[in-house]
Amino acid sequence: MRILRFLRATAFAALCVGATANAALAKGDDTPQLATPPGITVQLVGKITFGLIIGYNLDRNQQFAYADAKGMTLYTYGPDADAPGKATCVAACAAVWPPAIALPKSKPFGNWSLVTRDDGQKQWAFRGKPLYTYTKDTKISDVNGRGLDQGNWQTALFDPNAGIVFPPGISAEEIPDANGQVLVNAKGMAIYAFDGNVKKADPACSGSPCVSHWQPLHAPELASTVGDFTVVIRNDATRQWAYKGKALFTFDGDYESGYAAAIGLDKKLEPAVVVRYFRPNEISIHPTLGQGYVLSTPKGMTVYRRDAYVYQLGGHGIRRGVPPRPHVGRDIGTSMSGCDAACQSMWHPVKADAKAQPSGFYQLITREDGTRQWTYKGYALYTYAGDKKPGDMLGNDIYDYAFSRDPNKAAERPSRMTAAGALLWMYAFP
Amino acid sequence: MNVLNLLGGAMNRPIFHGRGLAMALAGLAFSTANLQSAEAAQTKSFVVSWFTPAIFSQDDDCPGRNPSIDGIYKHALRQMNLEPKEELRMFEKFVGTTGGDEAGEIIINRARIDGKPVNAYANPLAAPDPVMFTVTADKSFGFNLDGKEGPKSFIEPQTGEKGIDNEFFRAMGCHTGMRAYYPNRPLQGGEYQWDTIRLTQPAWLVTIVGEDLTKDGPVNVIFDRALEATKWDALSQTRADMTYRIDPNPRSHSEAKGYLKNGEVTTTEPFRFNMVADPYYVQEFRFKDARFRLKLLPNGNIDGFIGGYQPYDDPYWGVANGGIALECCAGIDFIGMYHTLKRLADAYPDENGQNTHISTAYRIEGVPAFTVQVEGQTAEAGRDSKTR
Numbered sequence: 001m002r003i004l005r006f007l008r009a010t011a012f013a014a015l016c017v018g019a020t021a022n023a024a025l026a027k028g029d030d031t032p033q034l035a036t037p038p039g040i041t042v043q044l045v046g047k048i049t050f051g052l053i054i055g056y057n058l059d060r061n062q063q064f065a066y067a068d069a070k071g072m073t074l075y076t077y078g079p080d081a082d083a084p085g086k087a088t089c090v091a092a093c094a095a096v097w098p099p100a101i102a103l104p105k106s107k108p109f110g111n112w113s114l115v116t117r118d119d120g121q122k123q124w125a126f127r128g129k130p131l132y133t134y135t136k137d138t139k140i141s142d143v144n145g146r147g148l149d150q151g152n153w154q155t156a157l158f159d160p161n162a163g164i165v166f167p168p169g170i171s172a173e174e175i176p177d178a179n180g181q182v183l184v185n186a187k188g189m190a191i192y193a194f195d196g197n198v199k200k201a202d203p204a205c206s207g208s209p210c211v212s213h214w215q216p217l218h219a220p221e222l223a224s225t226v227g228d229f230t231v232v233i234r235n236d237a238t239r240q241w242a243y244k245g246k247a248l249f250t251f252d253g254d255y256e257s258g259y260a261a262a263i264g265l266d267k268k269l270e271p272a273v274v275v276r277y278f279r280p281n282e283i284s285i286h287p288t289l290g291q292g293y294v295l296s297t298p299k300g301m302t303v304y305r306r307d308a309y310v311y312q313l314g315g316h317g318i319r320r321g322v323p324p325r326p327h328v329g330r331d332i333g334t335s336m337s338g339c340d341a342a343c344q345s346m347w348h349p350v351k352a353d354a355k356a357q358p359s360g361f362y363q364l365i366t367r368e369d370g371t372r373q374w375t376y377k378g379y380a381l382y383t384y385a386g387d388k389k390p391g392d393m394l395g396n397d398i399y400d401y402a403f404s405r406d407p408n409k410a411a412e413r414p415s416r417m418t419a420a421g422a423l424l425w426m427y428a429f430p
Numbered sequence: 431m432n433v434l435n436l437l438g439g440a441m442n443r444p445i446f447h448g449r450g451l452a453m454a455l456a457g458l459a460f461s462t463a464n465l466q467s468a469e470a471a472q473t474k475s476f477v478v479s480w481f482t483p484a485i486f487s488q489d490d491d492c493p494g495r496n497p498s499i500d501g502i503y504k505h506a507l508r509q510m511n512l513e514p515k516e517e518l519r520m521f522e523k524f525v526g527t528t529g530g531d532e533a534g535e536i537i538i539n540r541a542r543i544d545g546k547p548v549n550a551y552a553n554p555l556a557a558p559d560p561v562m563f564t565v566t567a568d569k570s571f572g573f574n575l576d577g578k579e580g581p582k583s584f585i586e587p588q589t590g591e592k593g594i595d596n597e598f599f600r601a602m603g604c605h606t607g608m609r610a611y612y613p614n615r616p617l618q619g620g621e622y623q624w625d626t627i628r629l630t631q632p633a634w635l636v637t638i639v640g641e642d643l644t645k646d647g648p649v650n651v652i653f654d655r656a657l658e659a660t661k662w663d664a665l666s667q668t669r670a671d672m673t674y675r676i677d678p679n680p681r682s683h684s685e686a687k688g689y690l691k692n693g694e695v696t697t698t699e700p701f702r703f704n705m706v707a708d709p710y711y712v713q714e715f716r717f718k719d720a721r722f723r724l725k726l727l728p729n730g731n732i733d734g735f736i737g738g739y740q741p742y743d744d745p746y747w748g749v750a751n752g753g754i755a756l757e758c759c760a761g762i763d764f765i766g767m768y769h770t771l772k773r774l775a776d777a778y779p780d781e782n783g784q785n786t787h788i789s790t791a792y793r794i795e796g797v798p799a800f801t802v803q804v805e806g807q808t809a810e811a812g813r814d815s816k817t818r
Binding site: 309 | 554
């Protein structure tokens with residue numbers, strides 16, 4: 001029965017996905033799909049443990065899952081598979097499992113479709129599966145509904161590449177600097193898409209003598225079209241993979257998975273993004289000295305997060321040396337604890353416009369004055385007045401110790417710190 | 431145009447070189463137009479290989495040794511009026527390194543505010559002062575920072591200079607983990623910290639600039655941080671002759687005037703030394719009235735000392751951020767350390783007359799390196815961490 005449900009749901013999802021994909025192709029639109037629609041966020045869910053030393057640990061069992069605009073975990077419901085295009089959790093069920101209602105004027109795309117409920121409201125579905133929250137989840141990262149009703153309720157895990165068919169040896173992984181899921185080869189190295197005709201201007205043979213940093217991603221002799229992947233016959237008669245009509249290359253300056261060193265090197269060769277992540281209009285990324293790409297304003301001014309010191313054996317100063325811990329960022333919120341008036345005057349919140357909606361890893365937090373501030377992976381975002389030009393990072397590594405020098409007054413600090421901690425400012429990276 | 435600019439190419443704008451200077455100049459000798467500027471200054475650059483507290487331990491330099499960790503914690507429990515029997519019961523189950531048990535929780539929260547237990551590392555003055563032993567010997571590495579010869583001042587063991595100010599050594603020198611018979615380095619600050627962070631910390635750079643570094647004369651000494659971490663050789667030693675880009679962030683840039691004499695550079699004027707470090711050691715070294723002396727060794731390395739007045743919060747936070755997990759390994763009572771540092775702080779009083787800085791000295795060693803200056807961040811005064 002479950003297999004039947006799965007097959008039905010998959011068939012329906014495939015129809016939906018195929019339809020939208022075809023529509024996109026028909027319009028000649030090769031912009032990668034967004035990973036999430038407006039109002040749907042991505043959260044790290046699962047048990048958060050609090051260590052004695054730093055107070056914050058990440059549980060290895062934590063996973064990324066889809067969540068609503070407030071960050072509450074989304075679930076799928078098994079019986080919905082028997083009624084493609086409908087949501088079967090209604091009435092009393094819906095009182096406990098509220099549907100993920102789409103924002104007005106929402107439109108389906110990619111893996112995301114809309115289900116019309118009996119009351120006419122539109123409910124988001126991922127790959128044909130309607131999505132719900134659970135009333136007994138009270139905070140972000142809760143997954144109290146997981147496995148309930150004999151396993152019918154399951155967490156809607158973040159699966160941005162669902163539905164994409166890859167040839168052997170090619171897959172997609174998150175490359176933060178490219179703001180999305182990017183094709184990678186069997187070694188996990190980034191793949192780049194060439195916006196041009198390899199028969200006329202081959203980046204792999206652009207010099208004289210023919211020397212280049214770009215290596216064609218060769219296809220086997222017997223390879224044929226797989227999904228959006230096609231085979232291009234090169235001038236030397238070898239075969240090369242192409243994605244959505246763009247010939248694919250690797251870059252010999254890439255040494256590590258998760259990075260794409262050639263971003264910005266050649267406008268015609270960009271990372272082959274298959275699913276892009278939402279990024280607000282107020283945020284961009286900008287290259288810096290030593291730390292690679294960091295979040296920035298559209299004008300390139302570095303964007304910072306306020307973080308709690310993490311006790312680790314070095315590595316704070318290296319690129320991405322202190323990974324974000326979303327629950328820590330949420331705990332800190334917009335707190336300026338330890339940052340006096342002069343300090344506060346240097347830090348300016350990255351504010352959202354009135355129409356902004358959370359999506360993906362970006363959420364909104366309402367400040368005391370009623371304005372809304374962008375958060376990224378749980379951390380409120382700021383710019384630093386000491387930075388004068390794009391690429392400046394003078395606000396990085398500024399620490400406010402969180403211990404008291406008064407024997408009669410306890411230290412002001414996040415409650416979970418268990419040593420002499422600190423709040424610090426550090427650049428936010430993608 | 432600076433003669434060395436010609437070396438730039440795609441590497442932006444190199445201005446300083448170490449061993450490569452002679453080669454560079456030879457390569458450019460044909461360019462007579464540039465020789466005049468080449469003669470204006472000679473430079474030697476180094477990457478710092480070690481930076482550890484300057485400790486000069488001797489036999490009988492302390493009235494007693496401060497206790498190891500079980501002694502520290504038993505003493506802490508005793509200060510909370512626990513019965514010896516109860517104390518023993520707790521220690522039989524004490525896990526030891528990270529707390530997590532009854533004794534650990536009590537030790538972590540051994541401070542009291544309004545009669546309630548609070549985290550001692552976050553509220554060190556709310557815990558009783560265990561009154562640690564301090565150094566009573568008369569010799570210490572360091573510098574005469576205040577220009578005076580007070581009754582408490584030390585005598586420098588290498589130079590014989592009197593009036594040496596190093597109250598940090600006095601405060602810490604009777605802890606086993608901080609003892610070192612020169613030229614050995616102390617465990618704390620050495621093996622535990624520097625040796626850990628130098629793997630991943632952006633390298634520290636020292637550049638000496640003078641008219642002719644083979645002769646005695648005035649020099650400028652520049653301290654910078656690199657954009658790259660220190661490079662190592664197969665023996666886990668800092669590798670010589672590697673190239674580093676200079677981070678233009680002014681928070682890790684200091685300049686000082688010095689004098690080269692008989693192969694040793696000494697400061698001629700106090701200066702402000704600032705260097706961001708990994709917080710596993712000290713988040714930021716920031717010395718007021720700093721001094722140094724650096725020997726240019728025959729093998730091309732440098733070895734010497736740098737000192738000044740340091741906010742006493744900084745070395746405290748550098749260890750207390752690890753709480754019980756580091757306290758147990760370091761064998762230092764962090765609460766006692768803070769009380770002692772505060773008591774011995776000897777400069778820059780606040781509005782209540784409490785000194786905020788403590789005299790200190792660190793041993794600094796380096797190997798030759800090439801350094802390259804790059805265009806990048808705005809170079810203007812940054813803001814210190816707000817601790818005072």
